[in-house]
Amino acid sequence: MLGRVNHVAIAVPDLAAATAAYRDTLGATVSAPQALPEHGVTVVFVELPNTKIELLQPLGTDSPIAAFLEKSPSGGMHHICYEVGDILVARDQLIRGGARVLGNGQPKIGAHGKPVLFLHPKDFFGTLIELEQV
Numbered sequence: 264m265l266g267r268v269n270h271v272a273i274a275v276p277d278l279a280a281a282t283a284a285y286r287d288t289l290g291a292t293v294s295a296p297q298a299l300p301e302h303g304v305t306v307v308f309v310e311l312p313n314t315k316i317e318l319l320q321p322l323g324t325d326s327p328i329a330a331f332l333e334k335s336p337s338g339g340m341h342h343i344c345y346e347v348g349d350i351l352v353a354r355d356q357l358i359r360g361g362a363r364v365l366g367n368g369q370p371k372i373g374a375h376g377k378p379v380l381f382l383h384p385k386d387f388f389g390t391l392i393e394l395e396q397v
């Protein structure tokens with residue numbers, strides 16, 4: 264089922280400061296900010312040779328990462344995104360296996376313009392998993 268790691272996400276309180284740290288201190292290439300109101304976040308991607316780092320900050324009043332940042336005000340590792348071939352086949356297989364798919368179970372379009380789903384962190388050892396169809 265699982266393909267490459269598409270990205271590892273870090274929730275941050277200040278996206279501009281995090282962008283500057285990765286760009287200026289770590290010397291990385293960082294994309295322009297993308298506001299994703301339907302997901303309640305603004306994101307940038309740090310380009311790496313073998314994967315990406317997604318830096319994300321809350322957008323709007325009902326962000327799904329607000330509670331996370333309340334618990335970890337300086338930020339922290341938020342989720343890992345694995346690539347899958349057919350996200351509906353993956354979803355149905357996971358549900359049959361007892362995993363909880365977050366939201367209404369229907370994929371939404373993510374930052375890369377591809378369908379994504381999220382799996383509950385409590386089902387995967389305290390790690391929020393995102394699946395992205397490629």
Ligand SMILES: CC[C@H](C(=O)O)C(=O)SCCNC(=O)CCNC(=O)[C@H](O)C(C)(C)COP(=O)(O)OP(=O)(O)OC[C@H]1O[C@@H](n2cnc3c(N)ncnc32)[C@H](O)[C@@H]1OP(=O)(O)O
Pocket residue numbers: 272299302304306317319327328330331340341342344365366372373374375379381383384385389390391393
């Ligand atoms: C799709 C666009 C973009 C992309 O890559 O293209 C993105 O990745 S957007 C990313 C932002 N969107 C999401 O994260 C959507 C899925 N997330 C959620 O639905 C919520 O964040 C949820 C349900 C995982 C947690 O929501 P909330 O924190 O409000 O609920 P609880 O406080 O009840 O948390 C339950 C339980 O889970 C623990 N938790 C929460 N977040 C995480 C996390 N990121 N990693 C690990 N564990 C997490 C939380 O501490 C609670 O644990 P407990 O022991 O019960 O206190």
Ligand SMILES: [Co+2]
Pocket residue numbers: 270272317342344393
């Ligand atoms: Co993501």
